Amino acid sequence: xxxxxxxVIESNWTDPFLFAVYSIxxxxxxxxxxxxxxxxxxxxxFDSAMFPYxxxxxxxxxxxxxxxxxxxxxxxDDREHYKTLKYMYIAPIHIPLYLLGRGVAxxxxxxxAVFITLAAGILFLNVNINFAEVNWLLFFAxxxxxxxxxxxxxxxxxxxxxxxxxxxxxxxxxTAGALYIFSGAIFPLNVLPEWLRPIGYFMPTTYWLELLRRxxxxxxxxxxxxxxxxxxxxxLGVLTxxxxxxxxxxxxxxxxxxxxxxxxxxxxxxxxY
Amino acid sequence: MSSPLAIETKDLxxxxxxxxxxxxxxxxxxxxxxxxxxxxxGELFGLLGPxxxxxxxxxxxxxxxxxxxxxxxxxxxxxxxxxxxxxxPRINMVSGGESSGYGxxxxxxxxxxxxxxxxxxxxxxxxxIEALLEMVGMKDRIHTxxxxxxxxxxxxMNIVRxxxxxxxxxxxxxxxxxxxxxxxxxxxxxxxxxxxxxxxRTLLLTTHYMMEADELCDRVAIINKGKVLACDKPSxxxxxxxxxxxxxxxxxPLNGLTQQMMLDQPEVTKxxxxxxxxxxxxxxxxxxxSALARVIxxxxxxxxxxxxxxKREPTLEDVFVDLVGRSMAEExxxxxx
Ligand SMILES: Nc1ncnc2c1ncn2[C@@H]1O[C@H](COP(=O)(O)OP(=O)(O)O)[C@@H](O)[C@H]1O
Ligand SMILES: [Mg+2]
Numbered sequence: 001x002x003x004x005x006x007x008v009i010e011s012n013w014t015d016p017f018l019f020a021v022y023s024i025x026x027x028x029x030x031x032x033x034x035x036x037x038x039x040x041x042x043x044x045x046f047d048s049a050m051f052p053y054x055x056x057x058x059x060x061x062x063x064x065x066x067x068x069x070x071x072x073x074x075x076x077d078d079r080e081h082y083k084t085l086k087y088m089y090i091a092p093i094h095i096p097l098y099l100l101g102r103g104v105a106x107x108x109x110x111x112x113a114v115f116i117t118l119a120a121g122i123l124f125l126n127v128n129i130n131f132a133e134v135n136w137l138l139f140f141a142x143x144x145x146x147x148x149x150x151x152x153x154x155x156x157x158x159x160x161x162x163x164x165x166x167x168x169x170x171x172x173x174x175t176a177g178a179l180y181i182f183s184g185a186i187f188p189l190n191v192l193p194e195w196l197r198p199i200g201y202f203m204p205t206t207y208w209l210e211l212l213r214r215x216x217x218x219x220x221x222x223x224x225x226x227x228x229x230x231x232x233x234x235x236l237g238v239l240t241x242x243x244x245x246x247x248x249x250x251x252x253x254x255x256x257x258x259x260x261x262x263x264x265x266x267x268x269x270x271x272x273y
Numbered sequence: 274m275s276s277p278l279a280i281e282t283k284d285l286x287x288x289x290x291x292x293x294x295x296x297x298x299x300x301x302x303x304x305x306x307x308x309x310x311x312x313x314x315g316e317l318f319g320l321l322g323p324x325x326x327x328x329x330x331x332x333x334x335x336x337x338x339x340x341x342x343x344x345x346x347x348x349x350x351x352x353x354x355x356x357x358x359x360x361x362p363r364i365n366m367v368s369g370g371e372s373s374g375y376g377x378x379x380x381x382x383x384x385x386x387x388x389x390x391x392x393x394x395x396x397x398x399x400x401x402i403e404a405l406l407e408m409v410g411m412k413d414r415i416h417t418x419x420x421x422x423x424x425x426x427x428x429x430m431n432i433v434r435x436x437x438x439x440x441x442x443x444x445x446x447x448x449x450x451x452x453x454x455x456x457x458x459x460x461x462x463x464x465x466x467x468x469x470x471x472x473x474r475t476l477l478l479t480t481h482y483m484m485e486a487d488e489l490c491d492r493v494a495i496i497n498k499g500k501v502l503a504c505d506k507p508s509x510x511x512x513x514x515x516x517x518x519x520x521x522x523x524x525x526p527l528n529g530l531t532q533q534m535m536l537d538q539p540e541v542t543k544x545x546x547x548x549x550x551x552x553x554x555x556x557x558x559x560x561x562x563s564a565l566a567r568v569i570x571x572x573x574x575x576x577x578x579x580x581x582x583x584k585r586e587p588t589l590e591d592v593f594v595d596l597v598g599r600s601m602a603e604e605x606x607x608x609x610x
Contacts, residue, residue, distance in 0.1 A: 083373035087434070090336050091390040092362035265289070265330075265339045 023109040024116060027062040031117045034058050034186070035125060052127045053224060056213050057185040059117040060146075064179055064205065066110025067103050067147055069172040071154025074102035075161045079268070086268040096254055099158050103151045129216050138232060139215035142239070146208040149243035156250035159257030165269055179205050188224045204242035207235050279442045279475035280312035280335060284344035287330050287499075304330040305499045308344070312492075314441075315472045317464070319490030320479040321589060323605040327499040328479035329368075332446045335477070336366045349441045362391065364442045367435035370450035372427040376420030380406070380430050383419050384437055391438040398437070405433045408463050425456045432460060436467055445478040449485060461489060481601065483589045495593060497604065502596045507589060514587040514595055517542050517558040520565065523581040525552030530575050538571065540564030552580065 038054060039046070078085035088098060121127035153175075161171050180186070182196070183205035189197050200206050210227050214235075227235060261267050285308040291300040305327045312318045320328045333339035335348050337357035345352055351359035374383050381402055388398035406412040409429045419427060428451070435443055448464070449457040468474050480486050486493045487507045494504040503510060524530075527548065535544040535557065543558030559565060562584075572579060593601050 082375050083371055084375065086338055086368075087366070087373065087387065088390075089338060090361055090364065090366055091387065092358070092392075093390045259340075262338065263340045265333065267338050268333070 023066075024113045027065070027110075027113040028117050028120065030062075031055070031058055031120070046126055049224070051125075052121075052217055053188070053213065054186045055121050055125065055127050056118075056216060057209050059114055059121065060209055060212050061180060061183075061185045062113050062117065063107070063110050063147060064150055065176050066106040066113070067150040068154040068157065069176050070106030070110075071099050071103040071151055072157035072161050072172040074099050075158045083268075089267050095258070096155055096158075096251070099155060100151050103154055107147055107151075133218060135215040135218070135232075138211065138236070142208060142211040142215060142236065145236075145239060145243055146205075146212070149204050149208065149239075149246060152243070152247040152250040156246070156253050159250070159254035162254075162261045163257045163264075163266060165266060179203060182206070183209055184226060185209055188226045190226050202242075204239055204246055207239040207242065211235050211239060277314060278311055278347070278350075279314045279316065280310065280318070280346070280348050280477060282308050282310045282335075282344065282346040284309060285331070285334065285341050285346050286343035287327070287334060287339070288342045303499050305334075305341075308496075308499075308501050310494060310501065310504065312475060312477060314475050315468075316475055317468055317489060317491045318475070318477045319486040319493040320477065320496055321481070321483070321486040321493050321593075322479075322496035323481055323601045325498075325605070326481075326496045328481075328496060329446055330499075331496075332366065332444050332477070332479060336364060336444055337361060363440060364444065365435045365438050365440040366444040367432050367446065367448060369428060369445070369447040369452075372424050373431055374419045374427060374434075377418060379416050379418055380411070380422070381415045383430065384434055387434050388437050393438060401437055401439075402433070405436055408466065409433060410459055425452050428452060429456065429460070432463070439474075441473070442475045442477065445476065447479055447481070449480070449482065461485065464489065483593075483601070487589050493589065495589070495596060497593075497597050503592070510589065510592045511587045514591050517560070517587075518562045518565075519543075519585040519587060519591075520555075520557045520559065521581075521583050521585050522555040522557065522568075522579060523549070523552065524555060524572065524577045525580050526577070527553045528575050528577050530572070530577055534571065534575075535568065538564075538567055540567060556585075 034054065038051060042048060042050070045051075075085065078088060089095060118127075118129075122129055154172075157172050157175055164171065182189075182192075182200040183203050184200060185205075189200040189206065192200065207227070211232065214232055230238070285305060286303070287305040289302040289304055291302055308331065320331065322328055330339065334341050335346055335353060337353050337360055340354050345354065347353065348360050349363040351363075353360050375386075378386070381399075384402045385395070385398055388401070389395070393401070403412060403415070406415055409432065411426055411429055414422065414426060419430060422430065428448075432445070432448055435445065445464070449460050452460065464476065464478070468476055478489070490507060492505060493507050493510065495502045495510070527546070530546075530553075532544050532546055535541050535555070540560045541557060541564070542560060543556070545556040547554045547556075557568065559568070569579065590600065597604060599607070
């Protein structure tokens with residue numbers, strides 16, 4: 001139900017063309033810009049293992065912007081734009097489930113963008129994925145765990161968003177931006193100063209992106225030392241553990257934020273109140 | 274039916290903490306104080322008060338959107354703060370004067386979606402949607418995207434959303450705010466029809482329109498500055514004032530007649546003069562009706578001619594003035610100053 005609503009809201013923009021532009025062309029062109037930048041900095045060295053590392057990290061990172069930001073953005077959307085959050089809230093539904101449902105739609109559009117980005121990389125940019133060597137089981141298991149994990153992170157942000165009156169949209173975007181830097185999306189963690197690295201090691205997204213790379217292009221990922229000491233299974237274990245930890249924390253944080261919001265009367269509060 | 278009472282509040286209070294923009298001192302705003310109300314099942318109960326009286330705050334507490342800072346409230350038999358999950362399936366709420374809804378969904382989709390949250394079977398939901406839209410006179414708009422509706426129609430759609438789930442207790446916060454006269458009449462008629470269809474249905478509405486409270490409600494609570502000042506049937510509230518007989522008299526010319534001259538008559542309790550193009554309109558309260566002769570006598574002495582004379586029934590506005598000492602409009606303009 002909530003997913004259906006999410007789908008309609010996300011997709012029906014008045015104009016299917018605009019929708020396609022926004023949800024697919026934007027991330028794909030983001031990847032294109034990255035490729036050009038890489039080309040300039042590396043002086044056209046697309047054969048280096050660095051290139052697929054960056055390209056894949058960036059491609060899958062689209063899910064972070066879609067799912068995590070999508071779930072938390074639903075709060076802003078319903079409260080500020082549609083003015084329906086309070087009606088959702090008094091309905092006999094489980095609000096966290098509703099918000100996660102809104103994320104499902106973003107997952108679908110995000111998947112299309114990821115797929116196009118990957119296809120473009122393979123067809124035109126020489127991102128070598130040897131399909132015979134891909135560990136599909138690992139890939140899909142990782143993808144599923146990761147998407148659930150991102151949705152739960154989204155819920156955590158949604159809770160914080162619920163509690164804040166101003167700059168709410170900012171929370172989702174800022175977190176997505178920070179994770180981009182700290183999760184080894186476009187550069188290995190050991191590029192960061194030593195004292196910043198623990199942040200990356202604590203983020204489930206770091207292990208998620210690493211595993212996705214390993215499952216698709218095993219040898220390339222192995223060329224980077226950050227997590228080289230860990231086996232696939234160990235990383236999967238860490239990812240699952242951290243996902244469970246963050247998921248549980250999210251549920252409690254959301255509940256807590258929810259009760260604060262009720263105490264302060266923020267559920268139907270709009271920014272320009 | 275677990276409890277005969279639809280709504281019950283005990284010493285309910287709400288204080289908002291305000292963060293002063295300049296001074297660090299935190300101000301507190303008492304929005305509700307010591308509210309004790311009971312509403313029985315089947316009642317149409319009105320909360321009447323000027324802007325800022327605390328009506329919306331009370332509704333938000335009763336609909337589980339806001340926690341009280343003191344006291345408690347039960348709705349449909351459950352405590353709103355402790356067991357919101359038990360309250361929510363049994364209630365619904367509509368706020369007037371705002372346009373909510375998913376603009377890209379049609380009227381039917383918007384309404385259908387909400388009905389699903391309440392577990393109304395899909396087929397029944399569609400039947401109800403059609404019937405309710407028919408009742409508010411917008412059935413021809415069922416397939417219109419809600420972003421293409423006028424504000425008035427959006428508000429009607431929103432009202433239908435509240436009734437659609439057949440709540441045991443329905444809260445309407447200023448349902449006719451911002452509607453034109455025709456739509457207002459539609460909505461009021463609709464409310465009454467809906468209640469008539471099932472005697473167990475309870476409706477609490479807030480309004481700052483006196484006539485609305487008077488015409489619609491079984492009982493009315495008059496609320497000002499967060500306190501309930503009186504609560505009874507409109508007729509009983511007005512009877513409190515009925516010991517005075519109220520008269521509206523149009524005279525011409527005024528011929529130097531003053532308010533004081535009229536008040537000097539022993540039986541006159543109230544007198545007001547508002548001048549018109551041709552003369553003046555007098556509004557007079559008398560201890561008893563028979564004292565009217567003496568007032569007319571005064572007019573004759575001053576050579577003031579009576580053009581029109583009518584006895585006026587007291588309104589809830591008079592009740593408010595009697596309780597607060599000022600009219601609701603004065604109370605509001607004072608609030609904003
Ligand atoms: N979220 C809030 N924070 C601070 N003050 C508020 C808030 N909501 C309402 N108020 C104040 O509480 C008082 C009562 O408001 P409200 O319940 O909206 O009155 P009404 O609905 O009768 O117009 C007003 O003085 C209003 O300014
Ligand atoms: Mg109000």
